[in-house]
Amino acid sequence: MLTIFRKRQLKHKLKSRIVTKEDDQTTTTVHNLLANFEQQQLDNLNLALDSRDGSCIPCIDLPTKLGGKGTVDLAMAICKAYRWSELQNTSSVKKMPFCKSSNTICLNPFHYTLFIDIPFTSLDLFNFPNEACQGDESMCSETETGSMCFQEEIIPSPRSPYPVMTRSRSKHWCSLAYWERRNRVSRLFPVNHFYVNIFDRLPKGEGFCLSAVSQTNSESNKVRKCIGTGITLALDETNDDVWLYNRSEYAVFIHSPILEPLDTRTPLVHKLHPDHCAKVYNFEFATRVKRQRASDTRRRGRYDGCSIRISFVKGWGGESYRRQCITTCECWLEVLFNT
Numbered sequence: 001m002l003t004i005f006r007k008r009q010l011k012h013k014l015k016s017r018i019v020t021k022e023d024d025q026t027t028t029t030v031h032n033l034l035a036n037f038e039q040q041q042l043d044n045l046n047l048a049l050d051s052r053d054g055s056c057i058p059c060i061d062l063p064t065k066l067g068g069k070g071t072v073d074l075a076m077a078i079c080k081a082y083r084w085s086e087l088q089n090t091s092s093v094k095k096m097p098f099c100k101s102s103n104t105i106c107l108n109p110f111h112y113t114l115f116i117d118i119p120f121t122s123l124d125l126f127n128f129p130n131e132a133c134q135g136d137e138s139m140c141s142e143t144e145t146g147s148m149c150f151q152e153e154i155i156p157s158p159r160s161p162y163p164v165m166t167r168s169r170s171k172h173w174c175s176l177a178y179w180e181r182r183n184r185v186s187r188l189f190p191v192n193h194f195y196v197n198i199f200d201r202l203p204k205g206e207g208f209c210l211s212a213v214s215q216t217n218s219e220s221n222k223v224r225k226c227i228g229t230g231i232t233l234a235l236d237e238t239n240d241d242v243w244l245y246n247r248s249e250y251a252v253f254i255h256s257p258i259l260e261p262l263d264t265r266t267p268l269v270h271k272l273h274p275d276h277c278a279k280v281y282n283f284e285f286a287t288r289v290k291r292q293r294a295s296d297t298r299r300r301g302r303y304d305g306c307s308i309r310i311s312f313v314k315g316w317g318g319e320s321y322r323r324q325c326i327t328t329c330e331c332w333l334e335v336l337f338n339t
Contacts, residue, residue: 029077033107036063044108049082053229053247054110055197059101075105075112082109083275094277096245097195097234113245113277118270120282121258121289173235174242176208177334180220182327186213188336191233198333199230199247210331223330226250226313233335242281242337244310246272253315255326256280256308258289266324269317281308283339307336 034042041060048057062074080087087093092115095101099111106112172190176198179185189208197207214224231252232245246252253269258281260268272278290305311332316323326332 026077026080029074030081033063033074033078036065038063041107048108048110052110053202054096054108055098055202055229055232055247057108057110059099059111060107061101062105062107075107078107079109079112083112084114094243097232097243113247114275116272116276116278118259118278118280120285121260121262173239173338174233175336175338176233177336178208178210178213179327179332179334180215180217180330183215185215194236195232195234197230197232197247200224200227202229217330220330223313227331230312231310240283240285241279242283242308243277244272244280245277246274248312249274250313251315252313253311253317254278254280254308255310255317257305258282258285262289262293267317269315271315281335281337283337286337287339306339307334309334 037045037060041063044057044060048054048060051057076087076090076093079093093112094115095106096111096113099106099108101111172192173194174191176189176191176196177184177186178189199207199209200211202209210224210227210230214221227248227250229247232247234243234245235241236243244252244254251274252272254272255267255269259270270278286305293305309326309332311326311329313331314323314329315321316326316329323329
């Protein structure tokens with residue numbers, strides 16, 4: 001009896017989303033899928049839709065009755081039905097790092113996010129300095145929290161104009177510093193797991209809780225409360241790419257050394273909308289960018305190639321915002337990479 005009730009609940013949540021004939025086809029696919037769900041799968045889907053938070057709800061496996069056929073289409077259908085009606089194909093979505101169905105299909109629509117591709121810095125292959133490829137080097141990066149140093153072993157590669165780097169990582173791959181305007185209000189938070197949640201409030205939340213370290217500034221508190229479920233920062237299986245997932249209801253704004261032109265004189269800040277993710281850092285590529293900038297004698301001043309900065313809710317930089325520096329934002333995060 002409960003199974004019938006859950007199916008009715010889930011079908012009812014689809015009705016308000018039907019707009020076109022294509023939506024009707026998606027709805028039919030989802031109805032057929034629900035008919036094959038067991039009670040636990042129905043309960044988990046209903047909980048995911050009510051909470052709109054996938055981190056606390058387990059994966060929803062493909063019903064065994066379907067025999068593994070049409071799995072990609074089913075995943076797209078359920079995401080399209082319950083989250084993004086404009087979704088055209090699965091190439092524009094990416095699984096969240098907490099999804100445990102890495103090699104199989106998952107039918108929890110809140111275990112997915114929309115993917116956007118932000119172009120990396122364009123490097124001049126012909127001007128890459130050969131002398132940078134010799135021996136072991138120590139590279140330092142000035143950040144808001146001080147300087148970070150790391151050692152790299154540079155190995156020339158005959159197939160690439162760039163050196164290939166191997167790194168010996170310590171237990172943590174990055175550290176987080178939470179700031180409110182010009183004041184750092186937290187100790188460095190080391191990240192040992194391959195992903196970390198940064199949030200103001202999160203049911204059964206594990207990670208870096210900003211409300212636990214925030215000061216009493218009323219303006220900062222007002223912005224911080226808008227962060228909600230916040231963001232997830234993840235290191236992929238290659239140990240090189242870093243992804244940012246915006247799980248908040250508000251945009252976040254990112255400055256990364258690998259996402260701006262080499263010749264820029266002002267920071268280029270990228271806006272990441274809710275329910276979107278983007279690759280925001282790459283350890284090897286960041287080192288290439290730093291060496292390339294160092295070879296340009298026209299450039300002067302401090303360059304930070306080992307951290308990114310993320311402001312919550314409020315944007316900064318460029319002509320679109322009156323705030324030209326991130327230290328004028330009420331709530332922001334500094335991510336210091338340990339390479």
